Amino acid sequence: MQNFAVFSAYGSGRISGNITVSRIFLVPSKTCKTRSMPMPQIQRSARIPVFAHFPRFARCAGLFSRLPCAKINEKKSRNSRGGCIDLIFSREGFIMSEPLRAMMIGAHPDDVDICTCGITKRLVSKGCIVRFVSMTTGNAGHQTMRGEELIKTRAAEAQKSAAYLGATYEILPFDDGRLTPSLEARETLMRTIRNFKPDVIFTNRACDYHPDHRATGQLVQDCSYLMGVPAICPDTPVLRKTPTILYWADGFTDPKPFRSDFARPADDDRETLFHVECCHASQFLDWLPWADDHVDLAGKTHEERVEYLRSTFNWDRGDVDEDVLACLTRQYGAEFAKTVRFAESWQMSEYGAPVSDALKELLIGLD
Numbered sequence: 001m002q003n004f005a006v007f008s009a010y011g012s013g014r015i016s017g018n019i020t021v022s023r024i025f026l027v028p029s030k031t032c033k034t035r036s037m038p039m040p041q042i043q044r045s046a047r048i049p050v051f052a053h054f055p056r057f058a059r060c061a062g063l064f065s066r067l068p069c070a071k072i073n074e075k076k077s078r079n080s081r082g083g084c085i086d087l088i089f090s091r092e093g094f095i096m097s098e099p100l101r102a103m104m105i106g107a108h109p110d111d112v113d114i115c116t117c118g119i120t121k122r123l124v125s126k127g128c129i130v131r132f133v134s135m136t137t138g139n140a141g142h143q144t145m146r147g148e149e150l151i152k153t154r155a156a157e158a159q160k161s162a163a164y165l166g167a168t169y170e171i172l173p174f175d176d177g178r179l180t181p182s183l184e185a186r187e188t189l190m191r192t193i194r195n196f197k198p199d200v201i202f203t204n205r206a207c208d209y210h211p212d213h214r215a216t217g218q219l220v221q222d223c224s225y226l227m228g229v230p231a232i233c234p235d236t237p238v239l240r241k242t243p244t245i246l247y248w249a250d251g252f253t254d255p256k257p258f259r260s261d262f263a264r265p266a267d268d269d270r271e272t273l274f275h276v277e278c279c280h281a282s283q284f285l286d287w288l289p290w291a292d293d294h295v296d297l298a299g300k301t302h303e304e305r306v307e308y309l310r311s312t313f314n315w316d317r318g319d320v321d322e323d324v325l326a327c328l329t330r331q332y333g334a335e336f337a338k339t340v341r342f343a344e345s346w347q348m349s350e351y352g353a354p355v356s357d358a359l360k361e362l363l364i365g366l367d
Contacts, residue, residue, distance in 0.1 A: 100128040100362065103198035103243075105189070105220055107179060107212035108141060109134040109158040109171055110280040115248040116202050117165060117276050118269035118344045119363065124166035126362060131196050132162055132169045135185065135216050140176035142287045144298075153282050161279035165272075179211070181218040187233050190223050193243075194236040200244040200359055201352065207252050220245065224351040244359060245352030249324070249345045260327035262355070262363045263345035270342060274313055284309055318342055331364050 102123050104112035112132045113120075120130050138154040139146075145153065155171055162169040172188055179185065193201070206217030226232045227239040250258050266273075277284040285305035289295040293312070297305050318341035320328070327345060328337035346363065348355055355363070 100126075100200065100359070101131070101196065101198045102128055103131045103133060103193065103196055103201050104167075105133045105135070105201060105203040105216060107135050107204075107210065107216040108176060109136075109138045109154045109169070110161070110283050111204070111213075112202070113158070113161045113165065113276045113280070114273065115204070116344070117273050118266045119202070119264070120165045120167055121269060121272055122264075122365075123362060128362070130165070130167035131198070132158070132167050133189075133192060134158065134169070134171045135189070135219070136174045136176040136179050136212060137171055138176050142282055143290045145282065150282070154280075157280045157282060161276050164275060164279060177212060179215040181215045181222060185215070186219055186222050186226075189219050190226060190233045191236045193223060193227060194233070194239055197239060198243045199241075200246060202246050202248060202346070205247045205250060205252070205258065205347070207255060208250060209252070217247075221349070221351050224349070242353045244355055245349035246346040246355075247349060249319075249347075258323070258345075259347045260323045260345040261348045262360065263324050263327040263331065263343045264364050265328070265340045265366075266342040266344045267340060269344075274310070277309060277313070278306060281305075332366075 100123070102120075104116045104120065106112040106115065111134065123130055137151045139151050141154065142150050158169045158171060170192065172185075172192065174185060174188075201220060203220045204213050204217050206214050206221060208214050208217065224242065224245060228242065230238050246262075247258070249260070252258070281302075285302070285308075286297060289297050289305075289308065289312075295308070297308060300308070320340055320343050324343050324345050325337055325340075328340055328343060331337075
């Protein structure tokens with residue numbers, strides 16, 4: 001470890017929403033005097049103590065301890081054998097050096113929005129880049145609408161939901177209800193993953209009531225090793241680092257039940273979830289009441305449909321079972337865990353990379 005100091009900052013610019021990036025030059029601390037300064041207060045030419053292992057990674061005392069290390073670029077400071085570091089700030093302060101890239105992969109153009117809306121909201125607020133992927137066009141998910149009309153409707157709803165959450169949406173061209181873990185689907189997903197270069201993938205397990213869900217979980221599993229094999233899909237660059245793979249929660253027990261490795265409270269995300277459901281009007285205001293509740297809302301106004309959704313939404317009293325409660329207790333303590341009614345939880349896949357400390361902080365941090 002070597003003691004570095006900030007020599008100057010330049011090139012600040014807004015990249016999205018409330019996110020700002022700044023480049024900081026580092027030089028060995030013995031070449032200049034330093035003084036302590038909180039990171040959000042950094043101004044041009046400010047100098048603060050930074051402890052770094054040159055030339056790859058740096059930590060700022062007390063502020064990088066629970067966050068991703070800041071990467072020092074190869075470009076050297078003209079004054080010494082230092083480097084430069086890209087820092088990203090939000091209105092809440094320092095976030096990370098290079099935005100974490102998260103890919104949410106589901107079977108239909110509403111699956112990932114619903115299953116990851118809370119963590120997506122948090123990741124985006126921390127400057128992460130989130131991509132939603134649907135394996136199918138959703139062209140079977142309605143009782144009366146068909147063909148191109150349904151495909152376009154669901155695509156528009158997906159884009160509306162993604163825009164609301166601060167993510168982007170990619171819909172792959174496979175038919176709803178007919179997805180299989182075929183070579184074509186695997187290689188299409190492989191290219192999609194490689195082109196985005198995710199640090200973490202969220203998806204469903206391969207045990208599920210819906211064949212498209214099962215196929216999606218299997219396809220992610222099938223891609224997990226082959227992402228790094230150059231001879232497979234040679235038209236896209238291989239990933240040199242395997243992403244972490246996390247499964248979102250489900251209630252299925254065959255062949256084995258879901259295991260909560262990480263969980264976070266989602267009580268404050270309920271209205272976000274309700275808004276996302278309203279974005280997918282063809283599903284939550286039409287198809288799912290008809291298919292699951294045997295309620296035909298045809299002829300009802302939009303306001304009446306939303307009122308029906310609100311009544312079913314408010315009926316839900318919580319989803320924290322014994323396994324999730326035990327996970328919340330391990331992370332936050334029993335007193336806090338008992339106050340949580342709704343939670344998002346994830347099982348770590350053995351086919352992906354381990355969860356890093358930085359990712360763990362993003363998953364379960366309460367800030």
